[in-house]
Amino acid sequence: xxxxxxxxxxxxxxxxxxxxxxxxxxxxxxxxxxxxxxxxxxxxxxxxxxxxxxxxxxxxxxxxxxxxxxxxxxxxxxxxxxxxxxxxxxxxxxxxxxxxxxxxxxxxxxxxxxxxxxxxxxxxxxxxxxxxxxxxxxxxxxxxxxxxxxxxxxxxxxxxxxxxxxxxxxxxxxxxxxxxxxxxxxxxxxxxxxxxxxxxxxxxx
Amino acid sequence: xxxxxxxxxxxxxxxxxxxxxxxxxxxxxxxxxxxxxxxxxxxxxxxxxxxxxxxxxxxxxxxxxxxxxxxxxxxxxxxxxxxxxxxxxxxxxxxxxxxxxxxxxxxxxxxxxxxxxxxxxxxxxxxxxxxxxxxxxxxxxxxxxxxxxxxxxxxxxxxxxxxxxxxxxxxxxxxxxxxxxxxxxxxxxxxxxxxxxxxxxxxxxxxxxxxxxxxxxxxxxxxxxxxxxxxxxxxxxxxxxxxxxxxxxxxxxxxxxxxxxxxxxxxxxxxxxxxxxxxxxxxxxxxxxxxxxxxxxxxxxxxxxxxxxxxxxxxxxxxxxxxxxxxxxxxxxxxxxxxxxxxxxxxxxxxxxxxxxxxxxxxxxxxxxxxxxxxxxxxxxxxxxxxxxxxxxxxxxxxxxxxxxxxxxxxxxxxxxxxxxxxxxxxxxxxxxxxxxxxxxxxxxxxxxxxxxxxxxxxxxxxxxxx
Ligand code: SF4
Numbered sequence: 001x002x003x004x005x006x007x008x009x010x011x012x013x014x015x016x017x018x019x020x021x022x023x024x025x026x027x028x029x030x031x032x033x034x035x036x037x038x039x040x041x042x043x044x045x046x047x048x049x050x051x052x053x054x055x056x057x058x059x060x061x062x063x064x065x066x067x068x069x070x071x072x073x074x075x076x077x078x079x080x081x082x083x084x085x086x087x088x089x090x091x092x093x094x095x096x097x098x099x100x101x102x103x104x105x106x107x108x109x110x111x112x113x114x115x116x117x118x119x120x121x122x123x124x125x126x127x128x129x130x131x132x133x134x135x136x137x138x139x140x141x142x143x144x145x146x147x148x149x150x151x152x153x154x155x156x157x158x159x160x161x162x163x164x165x166x167x168x169x170x171x172x173x174x175x176x177x178x179x180x181x182x183x184x185x186x187x188x189x190x191x192x193x194x195x196x197x198x199x200x201x202x203x204x205x
Numbered sequence: 206x207x208x209x210x211x212x213x214x215x216x217x218x219x220x221x222x223x224x225x226x227x228x229x230x231x232x233x234x235x236x237x238x239x240x241x242x243x244x245x246x247x248x249x250x251x252x253x254x255x256x257x258x259x260x261x262x263x264x265x266x267x268x269x270x271x272x273x274x275x276x277x278x279x280x281x282x283x284x285x286x287x288x289x290x291x292x293x294x295x296x297x298x299x300x301x302x303x304x305x306x307x308x309x310x311x312x313x314x315x316x317x318x319x320x321x322x323x324x325x326x327x328x329x330x331x332x333x334x335x336x337x338x339x340x341x342x343x344x345x346x347x348x349x350x351x352x353x354x355x356x357x358x359x360x361x362x363x364x365x366x367x368x369x370x371x372x373x374x375x376x377x378x379x380x381x382x383x384x385x386x387x388x389x390x391x392x393x394x395x396x397x398x399x400x401x402x403x404x405x406x407x408x409x410x411x412x413x414x415x416x417x418x419x420x421x422x423x424x425x426x427x428x429x430x431x432x433x434x435x436x437x438x439x440x441x442x443x444x445x446x447x448x449x450x451x452x453x454x455x456x457x458x459x460x461x462x463x464x465x466x467x468x469x470x471x472x473x474x475x476x477x478x479x480x481x482x483x484x485x486x487x488x489x490x491x492x493x494x495x496x497x498x499x500x501x502x503x504x505x506x507x508x509x510x511x512x513x514x515x516x517x518x519x520x521x522x523x524x525x526x527x528x529x530x531x532x533x534x535x536x537x538x539x540x541x542x543x544x545x546x547x548x549x550x551x552x553x554x555x556x557x558x559x560x561x562x563x564x565x566x567x568x569x570x571x572x573x574x575x576x577x578x579x580x581x582x583x584x585x586x587x588x589x590x591x592x593x594x595x596x597x598x599x600x601x602x603x604x605x606x607x608x609x610x611x612x613x614x615x616x617x618x619x620x621x622x623x624x625x626x627x628x629x630x631x632x633x634x635x636x637x638x639x640x641x642x643x644x645x646x647x648x649x650x651x652x653x654x655x656x657x658x659x660x661x662x663x664x665x666x667x668x669x670x671x672x
Contacts, residue, residue, distance in 0.1 A: 033247070
């Protein structure tokens, strides 16, 4: 996995809440057995109709060129567990997605957030106010500093910084670009020990 | 302070607390299907890693396959490749595989309980968000992505962070014509599509206790539609009866069963345990539910009307407008006036024998409305055989419905069973997202009884008045 330490890049905005993974990548594109080739399928049924690109869709606008951060609304990535959604976003060229927590509704759905960490795509949950500022000046530049757990918007009125949550474990993996399975396998003897004290695990047949 | 059921299961599965603060959690059962596993097996091969516990891993095909008589001869090249890849991978890594040729094949979340793979007190994962279904047995079961599938294959553990706990209590008695599906749709409508994110939900109360295992699975199945990591129901005699039924090859027997039952009886939330969040519903106020939009939270009573865009909790008016536009609906339209083109009775939410019986009861001696296509798709080949033994298939065929082979079918637009653009369905599945049942398709989620009634009437009707 490519490490994520600090990233400065262009953001574009996608104004929609509760974007589900079927919208991110429709089920009919999940038939491949490879991990690559999903970038161009991102938002397929939203960005085109009958093969014609919709010029107003954020990814089709000229400012999308070179963008590396997607700014959107709450509960992004809800629905199915398909990691293809994360592959599509990161293979399109995004390194991070920014979405707000609104009341009890978080920026990202749980499985999507986990899948993102595993692929070096950073889910950045911030306040609604912060996201509104980004929407007001789109496209623009942000700097995401994983070491410091902060995101800074470089706005016409000056820089605005907010911190965002990221679990320690995921942060360490991302910073170092580690192979998580390799790390877990270092605990093989603890897993062996668990299996011997938890005998009921084996199925009957 | 006492512990919740979730905390008890979690604590019993801690292998190690890692320096990062994550917990290495042991996984007792791992279910696999064709769509989210190929890249995981590839990863293992690349790194030269074996599957640590093939005996705890179980595979089937469900998402991709046709459910008509062409199923053994899949013509879609990509689908066929995915199916063959799973067959090859499971053979190479020694994982039991219930393929199309098996009489045990079915939707992964239907065959888990059927085979006795799903047991109380276990941890269970699958590369599929509706793994929450198995929580009906008091099993901590949740969906994971493909990277995590690979992690579990290689290590039989997951690096996890503990979730918060959510008590959803449903008291009283379900009115006639109101089902488990209506309960869960109403809960999602009330707490929102992201309302339970970060939480594990435990369903409690008289209504839950009174439900059979099929109804409990329907409820736990849709936990994810409120964002929950998992849904749980404490096991009781109904659970134990299900697990000890004759034909559960992987369930414990004899002495092992006696010992297991002792442990399973402790799987309850302690009286003095606290949840992080609470929700309460009185069943007396429940009526059949119908979704009108493109999120399962966009739900209303069958007796109601399509809402005005500014009258919908948790959703911005412009998102409601977009949803209504997609659905081809105007605010103020009575739900019962909405016509349907297709009725789908199936999916891991509602394809068990109890669901089929409920639909058959409505369809018996009646005819499907002209121009309505009805698919009845059993969740597994075992359920199909059982339904045929009971004569349900004849009831469906005589009514004018199509009786299919087991699979995910029209729950998602990945196999030949799909809506055409702008076709409108009454569906017993779990997601009404844009394009979920096929590009441009319009989905309304309902119970099997409501779906069957809509099939006969040609539009939504209140099944309580359906004489
Ligand atoms: S029936 Fe639908 S929700 Fe269930 S596993 Fe299949 S595709 Fe997923």
